Every structure is written in structure tokens, then in C-alpha cells.
Amino acid sequence: MRILLTNDDGIMAAGLVAMYRQLIKHGTVDVVAPESVQSATGHGITISTPLLTQRVTVEGAFTGTAVAGRPADCVKLAVTQLMDQAPDLVVSGINAGANVGINVLYSGTVAAATEAAFLGLPSVAVSLYLRPEVPTNFAWAAEIAMQVIEQIRQAGLRGGQAISINLPALPAGSKPAGIRIVRQCTRPWTDTYDRRKDPKGRDYFWNTSLFTLDNAEPDSDVSSLREGYITITPLQFDLTDHQLLAKWQSRPWAL
């Protein structure tokens, strides 16, 4: 199996290295990932500036290509320019932080998987919920993630499908409560800002929002992750509101 590995935390990120060490047991792995941290860059792409690349070696792991761009750029570039043949699987992660609820739309990790789906490839995004009271252990998370990816492949993951996996905060060696196939929560977060004055008296703002898992729809990714489950959410990229579409198609519209 030929695997493309990317992420949004940058090519040196511990989560990516841990995922690499699992994936390499299952095939060849090409790493093409952002040069720098690209958290919350959503599905941005680079169209007005050139994409600089360089070969980067992570000691004891791999030599890959660092791209001065977005996660989605990495997937486009890897598939159309850098790899000799299309990968059999695209993996994005492991992200340092959960990507559930509307965060799915902000997430560069998920955007990389969605970009792979645009290109007709099967893909998974893997994210790890971080909690201050649980020491982060990406090696253990990657071991669990690999088992989940294997099951997803057995379920018949096809080209053009992007699957988002979220892992609960896991002390090393511990097992999660189980696996749940759940939809994306659509409830809003509460946005908060810390307002300050710069030395010239102009306002500036720090985003201080705490993305908690409270206030979730009960059958959603957010609530299952909060209960300690691994969540699997199959994604699609048709943003049409088909219900409202049908309703409005029956109305007369004219200029």
C-alpha cells in the first residue's frame, strides 16, 4: 500500500511522526506536509504566491517534503507533482487537538483529507483530543488510530471518501470506551476575545475562545468524544442545503 501522510501542525510535529511509525508497517509512506504550523487555516489554498518546498529529515523517522503552504496545498502538490503514482490512502494527522463539531470547517487537518477526496482518493483525518490532566502520548494514540484505520479500510473505504477520526484523551496503555460512528455536531461555540490597545491607541484582539465539549447534540461527534469514545465521522463536500433548495425551487424568481 502506498500512503501519503500530511497534517496541519507542520512536518516536524510529534503527531505526524508517531503516525508515520505506524503507517510504515503497512506500506510505503511519502510525507508531504506544511513547513510551519497551519492550525485553523481551514480549506485555504495558495494561488497568488509560489509554493516553496524543501526536503526535510526527521532523525530516526523519515525524509519528506516540507511545503511553505496550507495542508490542502500539500495534498494537491504531492498527488499532481511529487509522487510517481497516486497514493492508495491519504492520512492527515495526528492533529494535536480534537476536530469535532463546527471545528471541522476550521480544521486544516480535515481540509487535507477533503482535498484528497476532491482528487478521488480515499482519506482519513486523525485528531487527538488534548486535556491538560492527561499527558499527551502520540505513540499510543497512533497505535490506536492504526487499528481504527484498518477497520475503516475493511469497511470498504473508497476513493473520494474522507473520514474524520477523533481519539479521546488517552493515558498511554489505556483503552477508549469504544468506537462510535457519529455525525458532526452543528451547535456553535462561544467566541470570546481579549480586547487591548496597542502603543498607538488602536484596538487589537486576542481570540480567547475555549473550545469545550459542552452543549453538544446528544448523537454527535462532540458528545461521544466527551464520553471517552473514538468517533468516526464520514464526511462529504456538497455544502448545499438540499431541504431549502427544494423549497426555494418551487418559488417563482424573477428580475
Added chain:
Amino acid sequence: MRILLTNDDGIMAAGLVAMYRQLIKHGTVDVVAPESVQSATGHGITISTPLLTQRVTVEGAFTGTAVAGRPADCVKLAVTQLMDQAPDLVVSGINAGANVGINVLYSGTVAAATEAAFLGLPSVAVSLYLRPEVPTNFAWAAEIAMQVIEQIRQAGLRGGQAISINLPALPAGSKPAGIRIVRQCTRPWTDTYDRRKDPKGRDYFWNTSLFTLDNAEPDSDVSSLREGYITITPLQFDLTDHQLLAKWQSRPWAL
């Protein structure tokens, strides 16, 4: 009516100024828009650096707030920090370029409208298809867009709904073929890059993709825009693939 106006081309963009001149006939308009061009930044937000702001006057039009951030940041900041009360309508655009098909996911213009929907507000994104052979006239496009927005409001636009409007390339004074309510096309674009060497011998890449309107699903936004229609696409932000979700929920999953 209290209106928030933003975009992804920056606060000085001709498309935004033209839209302002129409909207101001219908209520008060607060302009909070990116300081610089944010095309193709998708639904990125700024969480690790502060959001600098400054008051900017566009002569003969408005004084608004320029935000050194993404379109979605502008909406969050305007609604939670800058406006005394929530707007009755959020308008994003007019974007210089169409936002149809999978471009909807790359689009900062659409992300601003979706962010407003997250916050429970009614919103519209307006984009103008640019063709080299048709001189761009944002004033005329805004006049047409305003008529479409009025009809959308009459149709009963509610809080939490984001509507994407695309206008065909229009010579000033000309009428489009009509209005169509259509879904987002999900066919891929063809990605092309121009590969070069920097003076140190490292590879870099320019994205040279031409986003044409060819190869579209017949009942979609892309094909209707190509035929000269105004397209209206109601959007939603649940990315779950509900069909695959139901299928996989009936399978056994275990660690």
C-alpha cells in the same frame, strides 16, 4: 435594517464598495473587512496571533474597520466585539470571481457567510464571475445583486442560513438569463502547477490551475452560471456523509 458587510478581497475592494452603495439604501451598514486580500483562505480563523484593527475611510463611501485577519475573523469580531447589537443581515462580497463547485470550500467570501450562520444570523455571499472579454462593472453587478438579496429576504431568509449568490459576467446595463436555485457541483477541478528551481536549486511551484466552468454536473451552480444565469445556492455546514454514516452504523466496530 442593520447590515454587516464584509468580503475576502479586502476593505478597499471595488466589489465591496459597490455593494455598500446599494445596501446603504436599505438600512445602516457596518463595514468590517480584511485589511488585505484573503482570496482562497477558506474558513481559516486566527487563533495564535492577535487581530490588529484600524479604522479606514473609503472616500465618498464609508468609514469601516479593517482587520488584519481572515473573513471569518471579521464576522466573529464584528458580531461579538464591534457592533452594539447583532445585525439583521450579513453580506459578504461582491467577490471578484465566481464561487461555484468545490471552490465554495476554498472561498473566504462564502466562509464569512457560513461563519455568520454559525452565529445564528441570516447571511448572503455574493460573487461575480469574471470573464476577460466582459468589462467588470461592480456598480451594475451590485444593482442586480441587491434585487436578488431582496427576493431572498422575501422568500423568508432565517437566522443560521447562508445563501451563496453567483452573478454571471454582465456588461453594464445587460440582464442575466434569469435566476436559478441550484446545488453545488462536486466535480473536481484539474490542478496544474508550473515547477521551477530557485537560485539555490530547490523546487518551487506556481499554481497555474484555470478554474473553467467546463465539465459540470448539469443541474448544478457551475452549469447554470455558464449558461448566463444568476445562481442561488442555499448552504449548510453539516459535513457528515449521512448515507455512509447510516451504512457504517450498522457494522460492528471494536478495538
